[in-house]
Amino acid sequence: MNEFNKNVVKDVYAAFQRGNIPALLICLTEDVHWFSIGPPMLIPTAGTRYGRDQVEEYFATFESIEEVESFTPLEFIAEGEKVVAIGEMRSRIKRTNTLIKTPWGLTFRNGKISDFRSFCDTAAVVLAFSEKQTYPAKAATTASRSAGIF
16 A cells, blocks of 8 residues: 555646646545645635645645745655655745745545645745735635745
8 A cells, every 4th residue: 555655646746746736636535634834814825624625725725826936756655544755845925926845744545645734934934925914714724835935
């Protein structure tokens, strides 16, 4: 199962690199838990999302506020239902033109991704969005994306 899960993650990353979000969503469980750290009122992609529809909304929000400059998975480590991808995504916040980077982790259930977690320096991300403009939180359905400015 470890190799299968690693290949699913590679397929998800390849779909993301191509901008093929529908192909990415197929690799998620119906009840996927998608989490990115940070305050949703300051980071539009921050918070927790549940299910494919909310993850699709996450990517729509992401695409409206960030532009990916590079997305390079370097290493995949799998044990049981966990896959850790070590790599780097560099993206630019469109409004402030600030460059950020983001690491991630995934969990599987029955050969599909059931949990996504993003980790970052949230203070750096808040700074990247700071023009004193806030974004309304979507109650308990907002997801966050972690990053660090460099």
